[in-house]
Amino acid sequence: MPRQLHLSAFLMNTGHHEASWRLAESDPFAHVDLAHYVHLARIAERGTFDSLFLADGPQLWGTVSQRPAGALEPLTLLTALATATEHIGLIATASTSYNSPYNLARKVASLDIISGGRAGWNIVTTAGAEAARNFGLAAEPAHAERYARAAEFLDVALKLWDSWEDDAIVADKASGVWGDDTKIHPPRHQGTYFSVEGALNVPRSPQGYPLLVQAGSSEDGKAFAARYAEAVFTAQQTLKDAQDFYADLKSRVVQAGRDPEHLKVLPGIVPVIGSTETEARAAEQELEDHIVHEHGVANLERLFQLPAGTLKLDTELPADLPSEDSIEGAKSRYTLVVELARRERLTVRQLIGRLGGGRGHLTFAGTPEQVADAIERWFTLGAADGFNIMPAVLPSGLDLFVDHVVPILRARGLLREEYGPRRTLRERYGLPRPANQYTATLV
């Protein structure tokens, strides 16, 4: 079968554009409305997407005056969506810095069981002091320490997910033996960040363990991805940067002794679709006209660690911004924003307009043909195995994509026509079911 696109629908209340909630069509209470998310999930399933994707951080971001804040916790929301859908994968973001491996491993395994093998975990280390202060820490742990903890977290979680062999349950009613105790493997883990003694209290799930997704593009992030990730969600502004990132990551996967086909690279894109180019530009402009620029200035000053009042709307960024090395928060996002502004010589106002749509992800604006062309170009020129689709406005942007871009992609043989039989998320991504680490060595 020819190589086909992997599409994920990144869901976010009224859409990824920060001003989307202000449009007449938008429901400003959508962020807590299950029916809204069920509607979105069903549109994505109509478009035969591989998965849904939800971001997360355990803190209230910024101020509530600015835009919809707060959200249903992703694993909870995706569990509800599992019952409303049949085929689509369910990728929840959860933090290794602010969870316990035992609690998180069993929640994700429970979702994998309930959904029939459709769970994915987007592994994040969670930047920012706000989150740290919600969990007893005075300040954000250093970037490298967060990644060291993440690696140990993964090792423990993988042991927990393997702690029941697939055939541990014998269910012999006649003799009264339900399970085979020799097929239960307590991790007995004693490490730097975690001590976890006992086996998980959930049997091994349909996928063995959930699809492992990762999103950081810093050096630490790429090293982590090469070792563990099965899909990487990334922000890339140009084809060239995306190709470089793709080639770099695949070669790191090979160096880690893994098959490069077993890690899928999915840039995020914000499609803004019109029946003509003019209509698409008008849709972009309408959103930009609804941006409150003072919020954008405050957000950029926070990202750049500058005092309030430093940035001026109609001038370019100052020349003496801190280097990425001095940033302990979201390193790769920092660099992406600075490079975008410098490369295109954007004023602060223009930068805010560019970031408003996808917070650094690329906007593909145009007709359905043009959007499909751009997707095909990135896909065939070694920049992507698929995309995380981030509609600027929801639900209408997802509807437009599925009704107008998806048929073109299908006609070109780039996307499945239908789901066919039920499959696990890992199978949809063309990945094998992992062997159990406690039995693999015995074979």
Next chain:
Amino acid sequence: MPRQLHLSAFLMNTGHHEASWRLAESDPFAHVDLAHYVHLARIAERGTFDSLFLADGPQLWGTVSQRPAGALEPLTLLTALATATEHIGLIATASTSYNSPYNLARKVASLDIISGGRAGWNIVTTAGAEAARNFGLAAEPAHAERYARAAEFLDVALKLWDSWEDDAIVADKASGVWGDDTKIHPPRHQGTYFSVEGALNVPRSPQGYPLLVQAGSSEDGKAFAARYAEAVFTAQQTLKDAQDFYADLKSRVVQAGRDPEHLKVLPGIVPVIGSTETEARAAEQELEDHIVHEHGVANLERLFQLPAGTLKLDTELPADLPSEDSIEGAKSRYTLVVELARRERLTVRQLIGRLGGGRGHLTFAGTPEQVADAIERWFTLGAADGFNIMPAVLPSGLDLFVDHVVPILRARGLLREEYGPRRTLRERYGLPRPANQYTATLV
């Protein structure tokens, strides 16, 4: 309206009797089968129960050879059941010793929103070293310390649930103001066990906060219940003991300055129903015949902290068991089992038979009339505001109860005929929606 029963359905894989999985009718894989739980939830809703109840502990209990082990994580399972039901409350057990307040508060609030105000939290401190060792501790924290942490956990959770005022979202599209920052109240909590700075990232939920349920009957447990609980699930073997517990707890609630009607006492009962007494006894006997007694001996030795091989099947318990004071684990369960054995002079074999059905909860075996009589007696004689129904075998035991006992209770005016309009779980229990602590003082 006359006082009516509050019924909860305590769901557990193939039933509460430890040997239930061995019956021909039982599915030994029911513990991970969403369809099984959806079926049970719908039976309970047909019986107009107030709520479903799920137990939990973050560890694998005992050995898997013995009986079905492992389970879907309760908040995850109840979220899936929320979408399959319309009226029934959803009470999840979760530990204050092995969770972070921020994570747990947002998950429970998310379930409350998704279910339209039907979430409940059974607050447990989690006995046992097995759980402790899954969370980086070498040994179980002392009983009193677990309760001290639980009290602080509740204070933080209540602040988080109140951190958004009910009208914090203004959604003013014209001016671009989504929320009112003055109506967000970060806890800024600095305590003995927790430091939690920021507001929750979920708005205030339909119930304000979930129904607070508690189950420990030790001194610490009762003190905690008097202060926080809105429903108490308890194990009582005799009418007299249940009346004493009921009166004691209600008076403690009054002493804590609360309305005694705002705490409901719900003993657990195991109904074993037959169309004749003989049939009910035969059903009990069939279950008892399926018990593997060596497992029961090992479990009792663990509860009593005795070396393996101490207990003999056909003799009574030794006279020199440790006192409750020396038990740091499940104190009230320990005392209940010892007292039951002593009071009825049971041999170890007989004790195992009695505990097999409900782990210390009372079995009401008989015809539907007899079971209804027992329920009515406890309800009218000051021993209970309702019951947590724990069928020995599932789903058949819940079906029998709903088809044969529920109609008798309805005919006697003790149970609602239908749900009527949608209500929150707190409304079903006759409890007011709590005021927000940050606005209540301003009124």
